[in-house]
Amino acid sequence: MRSSDSDRPRHIATVLFDGFELLDVFGPLEIFGIIPDRFTMSLIGPAAGSVRSAQGPQAIADCSYHDAPPADVVLVPGGIGNRRLLGDKTFLAWLAEWASTAELIASVCTGSVMLACAGLLKGHRATSNKRLFSWAAGHGDDVEWVPAARWVEDRNRWTSSGYAAGMDMALAIIARLHGEPLALQIAHDIELEWQSDSTSDPFAE
Amino acid sequence: MRSSDSDRPRHIATVLFDGFELLDVFGPLEIFGIIPDRFTMSLIGPAAGSVRSAQGPQAIADCSYHDAPPADVVLVPGGIGNRRLLGDKTFLAWLAEWASTAELIASVCTGSVMLACAGLLKGHRATSNKRLFSWAAGHGDDVEWVPAARWVEDRNRWTSSGYAAGMDMALAIIARLHGEPLALQIAHDIELEWQSDSTSDPFAE
Numbered sequence: 001m002r003s004s005d006s007d008r009p010r011h012i013a014t015v016l017f018d019g020f021e022l023l024d025v026f027g028p029l030e031i032f033g034i035i036p037d038r039f040t041m042s043l044i045g046p047a048a049g050s051v052r053s054a055q056g057p058q059a060i061a062d063c064s065y066h067d068a069p070p071a072d073v074v075l076v077p078g079g080i081g082n083r084r085l086l087g088d089k090t091f092l093a094w095l096a097e098w099a100s101t102a103e104l105i106a107s108v109c110t111g112s113v114m115l116a117c118a119g120l121l122k123g124h125r126a127t128s129n130k131r132l133f134s135w136a137a138g139h140g141d142d143v144e145w146v147p148a149a150r151w152v153e154d155r156n157r158w159t160s161s162g163y164a165a166g167m168d169m170a171l172a173i174i175a176r177l178h179g180e181p182l183a184l185q186i187a188h189d190i191e192l193e194w195q196s197d198s199t200s201d202p203f204a205e
Numbered sequence: 206m207r208s209s210d211s212d213r214p215r216h217i218a219t220v221l222f223d224g225f226e227l228l229d230v231f232g233p234l235e236i237f238g239i240i241p242d243r244f245t246m247s248l249i250g251p252a253a254g255s256v257r258s259a260q261g262p263q264a265i266a267d268c269s270y271h272d273a274p275p276a277d278v279v280l281v282p283g284g285i286g287n288r289r290l291l292g293d294k295t296f297l298a299w300l301a302e303w304a305s306t307a308e309l310i311a312s313v314c315t316g317s318v319m320l321a322c323a324g325l326l327k328g329h330r331a332t333s334n335k336r337l338f339s340w341a342a343g344h345g346d347d348v349e350w351v352p353a354a355r356w357v358e359d360r361n362r363w364t365s366s367g368y369a370a371g372m373d374m375a376l377a378i379i380a381r382l383h384g385e386p387l388a389l390q391i392a393h394d395i396e397l398e399w400q401s402d403s404t405s406d407p408f409a410e
Contacts, residue, residue: 022238023395026231026262030368033227033260041261050265055238056246057231058265060255131394163235163395167369189336190228190368191408195398203396 010103010177012041013071015095015114016051016061019081023163024108025059028075028170034186038178044068054079065094073173074099078109078129078162085114086139092118104156106173108166112159116140125154129162130203148204150195161201168195215308215382217246218276220300220319221256221266224286228368229313230264233280233375239391243383249273259284270299278378279307283314283334283367290319291344297323309361311378313371317364321345330359334367335408353409355400366406373400
């Protein structure tokens, strides 16, 4: 990873799909977006334009998967809509190729299942939503699924547990890239009690 | 408030504006949206169509302020973009009239300052963002600003502290309307450690 804080901002691209989970996307983007000198961002969708969330509200994709430029950080959310993408070979091949050049690949909730199906977690430790963990852990080849973890960092692959865990992971990514004081400051500013221990998982069975 | 769980879903309308804060909107909407049998939702903006958040990502307003139908629950987020609306008499008059018929009016972060300027907190206790509390508490007539509270419930006016506090308040609203077991279940499902004590505020000065 780049170590100098004087570098240009990293570009974080979030993969949207019909039925994405609101908090998986906008929890982390609240956190990355609050330091625009460190992170710029775009939303990538099936096509440029509106993409409906699992809850109903729509966000606007800046460009299509096909037109997505390379990203420094790739963020893959969960959401009920990802189920039909798990068998979509065209989508998975695109995701595998496009994400492969990123400095860091992160997922929230069942986003890790999409990464696993795309082969992006091969030889890596990872976690996922805890209520759906047994289902999640049935996916991917050569993935070491971790049943109790708020998030898992394995080299440049970061996978968080469900929903709200994405915010704790986002702060940990900032701590890794820019130091813990900045992450603590952001947590304070957004009035979030950061759960900064990745191994503490009150929602594991 | 309606007490029967057999009623139709309540409609929650969220007021967007250019520069709204992502987490103030999509944290609570994640929570309300996960029980679509209890809540339906719409986004209201200056015009129907895209509205840019403070962080950059855009959401789609279903209709304009002018065309907004009556809502059961009104949600007003904060965000740097609300500063110029605080002196916009046309907007404030619309907000005061439109929101006045709602069963419940809620705000997150500096959304309470907009409510105060619209006269909707007159004679009420309220809170706001804690880093900006001194500034926030300078607004509105006859508002009892509470400096230490995760959120404040005063009759049908609910105001939360900054950003992440909106999710704790949303769960408390669900507990009030539909009982604490449902709120606890949702918190568990979205892997959020619900801070359910409104008087516990680690971010108050």
